Every structure is written in C-alpha cells, then in structure tokens.
Amino acid sequence: MQAFQDFYPENVAHCYGCGRLNADGHQIKTFWDGDETVTRFQPKPEHTAIPGFVYGGLLASLIDCHCTGTAAAAMYRAENRAMDSLPAFRFVTGSLQVSYLKPTPLGPQLEIRGRVKEIKGRKVVVEATLYAEGVATARGEVVALQMPDSFTA
Numbered sequence: 001m002q003a004f005q006d007f008y009p010e011n012v013a014h015c016y017g018c019g020r021l022n023a024d025g026h027q028i029k030t031f032w033d034g035d036e037t038v039t040r041f042q043p044k045p046e047h048t049a050i051p052g053f054v055y056g057g058l059l060a061s062l063i064d065c066h067c068t069g070t071a072a073a074a075m076y077r078a079e080n081r082a083m084d085s086l087p088a089f090r091f092v093t094g095s096l097q098v099s100y101l102k103p104t105p106l107g108p109q110l111e112i113r114g115r116v117k118e119i120k121g122r123k124v125v126v127e128a129t130l131y132a133e134g135v136a137t138a139r140g141e142v143v144a145l146q147m148p149d150s151f152t153a
C-alpha cells in the first residue's frame, strides 16, 4: 500500500521529516485508518533526550510531518480526487503546537494518530496524538496551509 508521502511530487519530496528522497531524513509513512491517519516510527538510539527517553524535538517533527501529510490527503479526500491526480496539493506548516504529556520511552515503536479538525479554504487544521505502547505521551496540533508559489526555490 502506498503512503501519502509516496505521492509527493519530486520537488517537495526532500523534507527532513517526510521526504522519501531525503536519505538522511525520517522518511515517515502515513496511511488512512478509517477517518484517522496513522504513522508508525521506530526511534533510534541517537534520538535520545535523557537516556531511555525520546528527544522531544523528534516527537514534534513526527507530529509536524504526520499532520502536513494528513492535510494533503484530507484535501484530496474532500475533493474526491485520487492522490496522484494533478494539480498536487502541497502543504507547509503555519503553526505547530505540541504538549508533552509523559516521558516517551526509547525502544518501542511509536504510533501517531491524526484527525482532521477543520478544512477551510487553503487551511487544514489537524490534531494528532503520539502513543508509546498504547500510552499517549504527546499531543499536537498543526495548522497546515497550501504552499504559496513563493516557496519553490
């Protein structure tokens, strides 16, 4: 099954968090699960904050890219379009808010689940919860905006 990120056009597929063409990046993969979206990610030992626990910046990055991917997929769904149809929707982060609820243990695979809160014009608001072994350890919200033309290099 193809992930949302597998549909990103080449010129927006280098993001450190989600770009499939960024060999050194996280290359997250996000899928629909009913009305929710899900990403699973295995942190590495170098993603340490305090020994035994995951660095919060990584968690923010996972939530960020999970939500921008969800925003793009949700816009396709709202318009009843296939994700490989043109023109492509491209989203960037307007704002990213993260609350760290509990320390996130380093070791288990993490699961991020997202839900679309609002679609309005070029804006999609997505909320996400990050779980370690079924326990919610972080929660976030992203305001994703369709990328203006000025963003392309």
Ligand SMILES: CCCCCCCCCCCCCCCC(=O)SCCNC(=O)CCNC(=O)[C@H](O)C(C)(C)COP(=O)(O)OP(=O)(O)OC[C@H]1O[C@@H](n2cnc3c(N)ncnc32)[C@H](O)[C@@H]1OP(=O)(O)O
Pocket: 004, 005, 007, 008, 009, 012, 015, 017, 018, 064, 065, 068, 069, 072, 073, 083, 088, 089, 090, 091, 092, 093, 094, 095, 120, 121, 122, 123, 143, 145, 146, 147, 148, 151
């Ligand atoms: C699946 C198939 C694939 C298809 C293909 C997909 C490609 C998918 C590529 C992904 C690629 C990786 C993405 C990674 C995530 C980053 O790491 S992206 C990098 C970090 N983000 C940035 O650098 C963004 C920099 N900021 C900007 O470029 C501009 O400020 C923005 C965010 C585009 C907004 O500017 P704008 O479009 O002129 O916004 P504007 O028209 O003023 O406002 C529109 C609405 O958004 C709201 N808004 C605007 N800015 C903000 C803000 N900063 N905070 C909150 N709300 C805001 C406004 O209040 C307004 O809301 P309403 O009044 O309509 O309710």
